[in-house]
Amino acid sequence: MEVGFIGLGAIGRPIAKRLAEQHRLTVWNRTVESAQAFADETGATVAASPREVGTGAEVVFTCLPNSPEVEAVLEGGGGGTNGDGLADGLEPGALVIDLTSGIPSSSKRIAEDLAAKQVAYLDAPVSGGTSGAEAGTLTVMVGGSEEAFTRALPILQVFGKRIEHVGPVGAGHALKAVHNSLIALHLFGLGEALTALAKAGVAPRKALDVINASNGRSFVSERLIPERVLTREWPRTFRLALLDKDVGIARDLMADVGVEAPVLGLVSELLHQAALTLGDEADHVEVLRIHERRAGVELSG
Numbered sequence: 234m235e236v237g238f239i240g241l242g243a244i245g246r247p248i249a250k251r252l253a254e255q256h257r258l259t260v261w262n263r264t265v266e267s268a269q270a271f272a273d274e275t276g277a278t279v280a281a282s283p284r285e286v287g288t289g290a291e292v293v294f295t296c297l298p299n300s301p302e303v304e305a306v307l308e309g310g311g312g313g314t315n316g317d318g319l320a321d322g323l324e325p326g327a328l329v330i331d332l333t334s335g336i337p338s339s340s341k342r343i344a345e346d347l348a349a350k351q352v353a354y355l356d357a358p359v360s361g362g363t364s365g366a367e368a369g370t371l372t373v374m375v376g377g378s379e380e381a382f383t384r385a386l387p388i389l390q391v392f393g394k395r396i397e398h399v400g401p402v403g404a405g406h407a408l409k410a411v412h413n414s415l416i417a418l419h420l421f422g423l424g425e426a427l428t429a430l431a432k433a434g435v436a437p438r439k440a441l442d443v444i445n446a447s448n449g450r451s452f453v454s455e456r457l458i459p460e461r462v463l464t465r466e467w468p469r470t471f472r473l474a475l476l477d478k479d480v481g482i483a484r485d486l487m488a489d490v491g492v493e494a495p496v497l498g499l500v501s502e503l504l505h506q507a508a509l510t511l512g513d514e515a516d517h518v519e520v521l522r523i524h525e526r527r528a529g530v531e532l533s534g
């Protein structure tokens with residue numbers, strides 16, 4: 234198939250690489266050098282504008298920080314007046330699949346605008362991290378029509394293992410934001426728990442061994458903290474600024490649907506403060522550095 238891909242960042246790049254192995258891929262990235270390096274490695278074609286990605290494409294993926302960036306790429310330069318936006322190039326019958334962890338209300342707006350051009354749209358955020366993208370084992374949560382989902386399924390299987398149609402347009406984004414707020418909750422809970430236990434004489438490795446054999450365990454306790462914090466490796470795979478954005482989306486969603494969310498509100502404030510303290514490039518797991526500093530202990534071992 235003729236496939237387009239926009240946004241070759243930490244997670245977009247490995248997803249696009251798998252797509253390039255099976256389809257004719259045309260890519261566009263804000264920083265053109267990254268697109269060129271990707272094309273040199275995979276044989277993909279580099280487009281001069283988002284419009285060029287859309288022209289002749291059957292399916293176009295977007296994988297950008299958030300929905301405003303997706304809307305800007307669809308519109309192109311000059312707020313849609315230059316004719317170089319992705320939407321300017323798309324032809325009737327095309328399908329746009331947005332892998333961004335974005336905003337449900339924006340995805341509804343985007344879907345309506347594209348429907349006017351007879352272009353279908355799915356919000357299809359992913360979970361499983363950069364390693365899951367490389368291995369083709371991502372979880373994909375899809376919002377949109379049954380018909381578009383059925384059409385998209387074979388190409389989503391190129392990088393996804395568990396692919397779920399979770400509701401209408403916006404449902405994928407809603408689920409992803411709420412899911413990621415649970416990761417934030419576990420990071421903060423375990424940061425407090427492990428630093429307190431270290432001061433009480435329980436070594437972090439021993440504490441996690443016991444927690445992970447018991448019912449308080451989570452992906453954060455089983456994988457993220459042992460592999461990234463205890464080892465002091467702190468790899469940068471998912472920016473804290475993006476998790477902060479996700480939790481903000483979840484918080485807005487709770488307000489929109491009228492559900493009181495005091496726990497999420499607190500986590501959101503703590504996370505936002507951590508993002509300001511640690512900076513734009515910090516990884517999400519680095520929030521535990523703040524707990525370490527505050528308690529004066531190192532969670533190693």
Ligand code: NDP
Binds near residue numbers: 244245263362471475
């Ligand atoms: P990165 O910050 O690594 O990459 C962002 C990408 O968006 C880059 O290609 C960047 O281009 C491009 N970009 C940023 N701003 C603009 C803009 N204004 N206009 C056009 N392009 C822009 O993010 P990730 O790849 O990590 O994340 C992408 C999405 O996937 C996010 O919504 C994130 O929450 C989600 N996600 C990420 C996961 C991960 O493990 N990293 C896991 C699951 C979901 P440039 O190269 O020029 O900077």
